[in-house]
Amino acid sequence: MPRDLDSFDLRILECWQERGDIGPVEMSELVHLSASQCSRRMQSLRAAGHVSRISAVLEPEKLGIGVSAYVLVTLRSHEPDWLETFNRRIDALDEVLECQSLTGEADIILKVATRDLASFNTLLVRELLAAPEVATARSSIILENLKSTTALPTRFAREKPTRS
DSSP, X not given: OOOOOOHHHHHXXXXXXXXXXXXXXXXXXXXXXXXXXXXXXXXXXXXXXXXXXXXXXXXXXXXXXXXXXXXXXXXXXXXXXXHHHHHHHHHTOTTEEEEEEOSSXXXXXXXXXXXXXXXXXXXXXXXXXXXTTEEEEEEEEOOOOOOOOOOOOOHHHHSOOOOO
């Protein structure tokens, strides 16, 4: 049975989302606990699965990435073999940053990042539209990044679900 998160745990998680490289000493200054208590709580939160991984957020422009886009994909079939083949294909494409299954008109949404329009076109035509599993793909290029975060709202952990 997972333990309830208290206000210190939630504050640690909030700080961790902003600064994944923070250690217990710096964390202790932000959440007002001792460094040893922060260290124990950080280890406990990881062990309980509240933190799936820590990663660095890189600057796309510094890596030569000039085009980001969303691609809505409709599959030809929903047979398990077709889905597995499509998933393997997507896993092999490092331009694909995210891939989610959807309800509604499209089956899949991809977030992709490429060098330029030419490389985006190659990805779209040669990798996605040429795939036998794909019926259609519609793309929207991101013009301006207005908000981008990996931080999840922690307030839902504080609120008790209401019963209807």
